[in-house]
Amino acid sequence: MRKEVLIAALVVLSTLPVAAAHSQSNSLDAPNVDTGAAAQTTDVASSSASGSGSSAADDAEWNYTKLYVDADNGYLDLKPGESETFTVTVGNEEESAVTVNPHLYVPPTTRDKLDESWVEIDGETEIAPGEESEFTVTVSVPDDAEIARYNGMIAFTDERITYPGRPPRPVHAAHVGVEVWKEPTVEIVSDNYVRGQVEAGDSVTSQIVVKNTGDSAVPLSPELKRERGHCAGSGCPLTLDPSWIDIDAPSEIAPGETATVTVTMSPAEDAERGRYDTRIDLGLKDPARADDSSHWQEVDLNYVVWKQPSEPFETTVDVSERADNLTLTLSPQSSYRSNADSDGESASFDVEFVSPDGETIEAERVRVSDGGHVNLGRSRRGATRDGEYAIRDGGSEYVYRLDDPEAGEWNVRITPHNAISFRYEFVREESSESVTAGGAATTNDSTATSESAA
Incomplete structure (x- = not known):
């Protein structure tokens, strides 16, 4: 709940620094901003704010009704044809009854002004000393209202506060703002x-x-x-x-x-x-x-x-005397999920193994596998295919194998086609244990390719 407290104040302007007066003026009269009624407790005549220092101004006194205003929620979101109600509580701290005049006030500097015909205010017009009175404010937006944010103030007295170069504002008031909107078409x-x-x-x-x-x-x-x-x-x-x-x-x-x-x-x-x-x-x-x-x-x-590279990617792998075979698995990858249509060509690779003694062997692909991931809790935007099952494609793997490889350091040349990046993995199956090494390569990353053993 936003509270706007209105305090009656006795102000002697000659004791108010000019800089402070300008600061308050800027904060109180900014268009479309609810500055809070607590700050609006002094009616400063423009002649008094001039800082002339006359004795008449120094001795002037202004008395304001001791009322405070408490509004529950004056910010509304309504479509044309809709209405909503909120409550404003006004308390009287005077020693006698106070007659109020609840009405809509719209500062002339407001861009989109709330129309008086939209607002209905119900409540007692007299508040007993030391008592509170509740006012029901109903805002009804007509069917032909334009989309905009409308602003105004529910004022309860005709007392005003004025600052140099600014229009007068109500002392006892609660802000009301109405955001008029429609369902997008x-x-x-x-x-x-x-x-x-x-x-x-x-x-x-x-x-x-x-x-x-x-x-x-x-x-x-x-x-x-x-x-x-x-x-x-x-x-x-x-x-x-x-x-x-x-x-x-x-x-x-x-x-x-x-x-x-x-x-x-x-x-x-x-x-x-x-x-x-x-x-x-x-x-x-x-x-x-x-x-x-x-x-x-x-x-x-x-x-x-x-860009398609002009030379193959090269790496090396050590093969021990116990190795029964050498397997290379290539996994083309995308840097992220794409929702654009490419030419539809699948990734492929040209692979050459160069033995420790320099013999070049063109490896044949022995296996291709495809995978994916199904997640029933994934949103549409997170899936590559939608429907009852949100599916994210897991990509393909291409496997090349050499049997009975010669022991020593092998050089491997890989030329990718239609693959922006790929991961490679070497597996050597040995008589007593299995050893794995791998790395990744890319055709769009400007950083150097690295290889790590596992």
Whole structure:
């Protein structure tokens, strides 16, 4: 409960520093801000606030009715045609009864003014000494009200407080704010975050689906947002060339229909590998949303650009005399889940084993496995496939094997195709024990590849 306490005060302006008077003026009369009635206890005439130092001003006294105001909740969220009620308690600390005049007051500096016809105030007009009186405030929003935040004050007396250069404000009052809203009629059905990976010189396409459930056509004019750089450091995304992005969309969405915005990312062949971020403003106008609210119809784009290496990835593995075979498992991986459509080609690898004495052996793939993960508690946004079962694809594994390998250090050459990154693992099955070593490689990370033994 927000309390606004109104205290009767005797103010001699000549003792009030000018700087303090200006500070209070700035805090009390800021538009659309509920400053609290406790601070509004002094009616300062503009002639007195001038700091002229006249004896008449120095001797002036102002008396205010000793009332306090306690409002439970004057901040309301209502749709057109709805109403809501809240209670304001007014206490009288005078030694005699006080007659009040509850009414709506709207400061002239308020942008969206609460209409008097929306507000009804019920309660006794006289408060006995030392007693409290409850007032019921009902706010009813008409059917044709525009979407906005409306503000005003429920004043209980005609006493005002004035500061230089500011309009008068009620001394005994409670703030009321009404957020008028409607159910949105335009919705982005697909994700607001498009992610994809694409080889430099190639292209990748994603689709943004928008639905209009309203009664009138909605304009649609998507375009890239031009933003100032706000990131510094090695982890920041690279600057995307706007010419790489092509957007295809209809100019409007008919009532009750859906529309598809097709976004194609085509980085140049000489594009630097790494992450590129940007944003699309769909240019939607929802009649049920405020004009100054646009973040809901913005879509983030995040792409990773990679390049096919010209030389194979090379690593070594030690094989003991007890080894019966040498197995290499390759697991292509994505840096993150992609919701953009690639060309559909599966990953593949060219693998060569070079023996300790220099003989090159082209290894044959002996096994391919696919996996995934099912989670009945995962949200739609966390799954790569949706339905009754939220499924996240686990990827594939490709296995290559050499039987009776020669003891010593083997050199292994791996050339990936359609794989932005991959994990590799060597397993040597030995007569008495098994030894495993592995590592990871990537075609888009600018850091050096590392290998670790397990």
